[in-house]
Amino acid sequence: MSMITIDILKKLKESEDKVEFKKGEGGNISYDGGSKLKPSDRRRCILGYVTALCNEEGGCLVIGMSDNYPHEVIGTNQNLDSIGELESTIYRDTGIRPKVFELYENQKRVLVIEVPSRPAGKVFKFEDVALMRVGEELKPMSDAVYLKIIQEQEPDFSQQYCEGLSVTDLDEKAISILKEKYALKQNNPNFKRLSNEQLLSDLDLLKNGKLTNAALILLAKKEVLNEKLPQAAVMLEYRNAENQISFDNRIPFSEPFFILIDQLWNTINLRNGSFPIQDGAYIFNIPFFNEAVIRESINNAITHRDYRRTSEIVVKQFPQRLDILNAGGFPSGVNLENLLKTPSTPRNRLLADVLQKTGIVERSGQGVDKIFYNTLIEGKAEPDYSKSDYFQVNLKLSAVIEDRAFALFIVAVQEGLPETEKLSVLEVITLNMIKKNAAKRDLDFEIVSKLLEKKLIEKRGKTNAIYYILSKDYYEFTDEKAKYYNLQELDESQVLTRVLQFLSKESRAKMKDFVGLFEDKLSRKQVRFRIEKFVTNKILKQEGEGSSSVYEIGENFINEIEVISEALSLGLKQLEKNNTKKNVMARKRPEKDQ
Template sequence: MATSPDQLRSWMGGPEDEHLEFKKASHNFDSRKLARYCSALANEGGGKIILGVTDRLPRRVVGTQAFQSLERTKAGLIAGLQFRIDAEEISDPGGRVLVFHVPAHLPGKPVAFEGAYWMRRGDQLVSMTPDMLKRIFDETQLDFSAETCRDADLTDLDPEAIDNFRAMWRRKSGNTQLESLSAQQLLTDAELLAPGGITYAALVLLGTARALGRHLPDAEVVFEYRAAEPSVRYSQRREYREGFLLYRDDLWAGINARNDVQHFQEGLFVWDIPAFNEAVVREAVLNAVTHRDYLRHESVFIRQLPASLEIVSPGGFPEGVTAENILWKQSWRNRRLAEAFAKCGLVERSGQGADMMFGQCIREGKRTPDYADSDEFQVVLRLSGDVQDPRFLRFMEQVAKEKAISFATEDLVVLDAIHRETHVPERLEGRLPALLGQGLLEKTGRGRGTRYILSRRFYGFLRQKGVYTRKRGLDREANKQLLLKHLQDNRDQGSQLGELRQVLPHLTRGQVRGLLRVLRKEGCATCQGRTRAARWYPT
């Protein structure tokens, strides 16, 4: 368990996420707070809390005097949490560092401290939400898709669907012997037929319409098309209640029938982009069928509009997956069903395919898949069919060709977020240096005021060099105007520096002071008093 100096430096250089927590704790650290952090880390899959290191990048070792008797601290944690926590002390040139190693909770058993189950929300510790607790309690539930349907038999499976499954599995595996297997042996080898009978995974994948109606009526996908958003009535509706392999192509054909193609031209280069990419839509539908909760008496709904597609599947995300981490978190709800899909080549890797969906949407200049309206009862996915900025797409293609590189999905997500001026996920901040080095991004500001923009080359490609100049210089002038407006709104009582920092929380104390000095030099502001009691007024 001993942590090497190189490992410590590696942790210090990476982003702080749900598995890693840094605390300065120079002199002391509250033992009850430590226990709450350990509870939260255990409930979120395990991790480490490190004392004696500053929590913001670039981190440095400052040393800690907390918990001089480490064995007694460990004993107290175990007694309070009823859960084993390991700890070690590291002697670093910068001072004493403590590392508390927190394993993940046992399946189905969240870790409590003082009667509460803890989780982290930003920089705070809060009680776990009901949906988070439910996910942990549900971990010990059996895989529903692997259970057998007592009254079903081989006649409930469609021969055409079985033949399709055989052909797809043979093509995926290259195993020609699959062609000579009986249907019963084929399904047994695929673990769709168990000693107890037909599995629910087999019904979802291969079942006849009659069998689904009798044994699993909620395994239904409903497709609706509406010509306009406000329209209450759909202009087309199809209900699919049979094995997935029997309707998957028909479902896509229905969506593709109204799949408008958008035409774009950049100089002599002309290209077409459909509103809905086939690979993305098929993956999204597959995820809904694979990862839905089949114990909920609801159908999967697919609602198409001319420029958007919404897929709603019953049950929240699988255990551990959220709208924020879906790009890199992998989990199954119905493992047997997911494995059957993998055998016939419909899914790769985890079966979620979120990286492909995100990457393809960005490559086509569309918004990334939107899961914002999902909750513990349903997963809601919205796909936008509008191409937002085809020139951004052309620029990326040109850079990739010139530099002979291919962009990982994580790189595309970072570039897309900066292009749209939205938040870059903390987990992906480590991709920024490489993108800076490739000349795709530029950095403005310093310290906590650092901001990233697309490079001069991008705006030159768009013939918008003036926009680039404005973006490079926008922050400083905009920040000055925000400070001046606050001073004018509070001219009677004046404004202290701490209050003005609330106006620009992304800037350091020194940066705010620098802007105030500029305002004073320009004759726009004046300061009365000294030290922390000083107040600023508009002139």
């Protein structure tokens, strides 16, 4: 909860301190403007003020206090017993994550909606209008302010000087680890003999005699880091069940990064299990939590988080799932759709550069690739970023192996390919999408072409009904070869068999019924062509025209089937008679021989 108190609120000034006071005596502040006709009147609602305050880089909407200075407590019933619901509906309707809480003075209730600052370059709107506060009014943002905001670049927090931080405030063990890793990555043992000042200067952690925030986060002693940047801590919470709200154990990690990262992984690994996977006589174990994935996810969180926000990184560990939440949304230009295709610009460039030069991360922007690749090749579900927004990144990692065969298939493929042709992360993701029957329009044509060349997928269907399946090798790992052959393109006799099976149960059908029968295999045009051919050959009978046409099995075809059935019946009877005669003759023959 926020550190705001009623005594602090009484002394705040609306414009200077970015606070909006409303009496709301009867709980009468409209949520969204309600039935008011004029846009200027509708804006004076909870959503309007939240939007404007967010655009002003954060602030508070206070309901239940007078707007005259010093602000007197009036008391309000606004959203009494529903503050959790208010918080979630504001987030649903605006994408802004507020904190809503109550304060009391002499039994009088005050409702505070604490609004976070907008991310750099992002403007929020109410009813498609970007709002700003002007005196007592909420007005459309001026063009000059709007342009200034959308052209903003996020400052590199890690590059800024950390006032008052000295070399003696740094942890010797953390510096020693940094030297080791730097020397190893650069293949130069002499780096280990550099003085601390020289090393820090070479890595731009020390500039003009001043240490940066990156030096603080990576190397500062625990007590110094806690004092100067407490939000740099990582909280590890363990819960025995995924639907559990309160944690069973909570461990804070507030050491410098070069010490923290190993301690954090080792603690997570204490509760790590594994799944045994068998391929013939060979058994290998896939851990619930892959070390490379977890380390990379935490490295990403530390590199990309917004250190101006006061919340820590939180790692929630469950027996078979792990969530990582960090403050600040995706870096500029990155969203859920382009997460893997757009090279990300780290929010803390200097921090990222040091981690790259010391081999902690491979190169900037590649972390998410690694997370996806290492997760999918173990047959687990894709990493889930869907709960992320402009204010936080929320990554969910499942420990459960959904498809053992896919893991074996990818391992076998990679082992059989030369180094220069190994599967990329996007190729593995595309294989996973094809396995899940993704539509052709959702696949990258260039990647699909490469996979066809490598004979890892096969094309089925024609024109609009083209679809792809994994190669026969995958179905051999699943022990479902029959399923592979079932996915082969349908020939005319297979289409007819399915149509007749349907009509034998339903007796009559429309064209849309037939299209539904083959929606995953044939286009509407291909189905219509075959049905019309069956009508021409009098296998099917058509009544009506156009969309009102109804089809049933043709009388000629029924007659033919009856003739064939009768012939088969006669044939079987004759066969039975012949067999009986042969058996009688066979029994008589030995008597003659005697």
